[in-house]
Structure formats: structure tokens, C-alpha cells
Amino acid sequence: MAEMLALAKDKLRAQGMADAAALAQRAVSGEVGNAELLAGKSKIPTWRPRSFLTPETPVGKPYQWEDIVYKLLQQHDASSQPDWTPDKVPALWAAVSPEESGTRADPxxxxxxxxxxxxxxxxxxxxxxxxxxxxxxxxxxxxxxxxxxxxxxxxxxxxxxxx
Known part of the structure; x- marks a missing residue:
């Protein structure tokens, strides 16, 4: 029974990683609108200091920071810069906003x-x-x-x- 549970957890984890990778790829290609990206927030990885210079971190890839989703604007190395959080470096990150109409009635x-x-x-x-x-x-x-x-x-x- 324990083996079956472990196999099920592994399968769910693998599926979650595949879903997250697919969402990120669609975000990078521009196929995903902000509403869909925010709806899939649970699949988006949390930002941490690391190198964003790799092929796995293309421009447009989403990350979460303090419950806000950000898209990578410029590849960079933050592995030794723990204070380069997305909310602090607007040249590197852009917050994803909901797709309200932006009218006076729906700001x-x-x-x-x-x-x-x-x-x-x-x-x-x-x-x-x-x-x-x-x-x-x-x-x-x-x-x-x-x-x-x-x-x-x-x-x-x-x-x-x-x-």
C-alpha cells in the first residue's frame, strides 16, 4: 500500500511539473493571457536567487514573489543578489496584472x-x-x-x- 501511495505521489508530482513547464512555455510564446496565467498561479514557481541566464529561464517566463506573478523581462544572474527580488528591480521583472478593462468603472x-x-x-x-x-x-x-x-x-x- 505504501508503494502505491509513493507511486501516486510521484506521478502527481511529475504531472504538476509537466503542467508548470507547459504553462511557462505558453507564457514565453505569448499564447497565454494574463487571466489564464493568474488562474494557473499554483503552477508557477516561486522566485529565489539563481541564475536567470539559462535556456530554462527565457524572457517571459513567469515566477511568483509575495503572491504576485511576475514575468522575466531580461535574463540576469541573481544567484549572489538575494535583494534583486522582482518587486525591487523593474528593469528585470514586470508584474502581471488582471485583465480588467482599465476603465474608470473597472480599474x-x-x-x-x-x-x-x-x-x-x-x-x-x-x-x-x-x-x-x-x-x-x-x-x-x-x-x-x-x-x-x-x-x-x-x-x-x-x-x-x-x-
């Missing part, structure tokens, strides 16, 4: 290190206010990765939404 929850889109509305988790991503000289639809929350960049990248 996107903001997180540090996420990719913001000009012309969309964001809900700031620290002050619970809604902000429009807007910058002089930038067209709606353009994108920028910011390490800050909207209330910290009023007048630069955001304006408070009118009630």
Missing part, C-alpha cells in the same frame, strides 16, 4: 513593478483611489513599467480620476 489593481498602459485607470492599493495613467507626449496605448504606485507619481505619470 486595474496597481502593484509596484507592473507594466502600466497610458489611457487606462488604476486602483492604488495604498490609498484606494483611482488614477488615470497619463503623461505629456505619450499616446494612449503606450506602456511603461514603473516601480511606483500611482499616488507616488501624480503629475508625472498619473492624474487623479475625477469623481
Amino acid at each position: 486595474i489593481p496597481a502593484v509596484r513593478g507592473m507594466e502600466y498602459q497610458y489611457g487606462r485607470y488604476y486602483l492604488d492599493p495604498e490609498d484606494s483611489k483611482i488614477y488615470l495613467c497619463k503623461r505629456t507626449g505619450e499616446m494612449d496605448g503606450g506602456k511603461v513599467i514603473l516601480q511606483y504606485l500611482p499616488h507616488e507619481l501624480i503629475g508625472q505619470y498619473f492624474e487623479a480620476a475625477q469623481p
Whole structure:
């Protein structure tokens, strides 16, 4: 009986690893939308200091950090940099946001290190206010990765939404 249980656990573990690899591959190729990626969060590995310079860690591969899913933007070696967590290094990581419409009525929850889109509305988790991503000289639809929350960049990248 113990052998059967061990075999079943091994089979489940192998299936879980295969499912995680398939999800990561689809994320890298762009076949997976944010909603599907977030729904499969339990299959996404947790970030830890390691080399992200390997063929197993291509740009676009998702990792979790503090319950947020991030995609790798640039390969790098963090094996000796434990403080290079995804939330701290926006040049290397982008937070995956839910696929809300980004309208005033359906704002996107903001997180540090996420990719913001000009012309969309964001809900700031620290002050619970809604902000429009807007910058002089930038067209709606353009994108920028910011390490800050909207209330910290009023007048630069955001304006408070009118009630």
C-alpha cells in the first residue's frame, strides 16, 4: 500500500511539473493571457536567487514573489543578489496584472513593478483611489513599467480620476 501511495505521489508530482513547464512555455510564446496565467498561479514557481541566464529561464517566463506573478523581462544572474527580488528591480521583472478593462468603472489593481498602459485607470492599493495613467507626449496605448504606485507619481505619470 505504501508503494502505491509513493507511486501516486510521484506521478502527481511529475504531472504538476509537466503542467508548470507547459504553462511557462505558453507564457514565453505569448499564447497565454494574463487571466489564464493568474488562474494557473499554483503552477508557477516561486522566485529565489539563481541564475536567470539559462535556456530554462527565457524572457517571459513567469515566477511568483509575495503572491504576485511576475514575468522575466531580461535574463540576469541573481544567484549572489538575494535583494534583486522582482518587486525591487523593474528593469528585470514586470508584474502581471488582471485583465480588467482599465476603465474608470473597472480599474486595474496597481502593484509596484507592473507594466502600466497610458489611457487606462488604476486602483492604488495604498490609498484606494483611482488614477488615470497619463503623461505629456505619450499616446494612449503606450506602456511603461514603473516601480511606483500611482499616488507616488501624480503629475508625472498619473492624474487623479475625477469623481
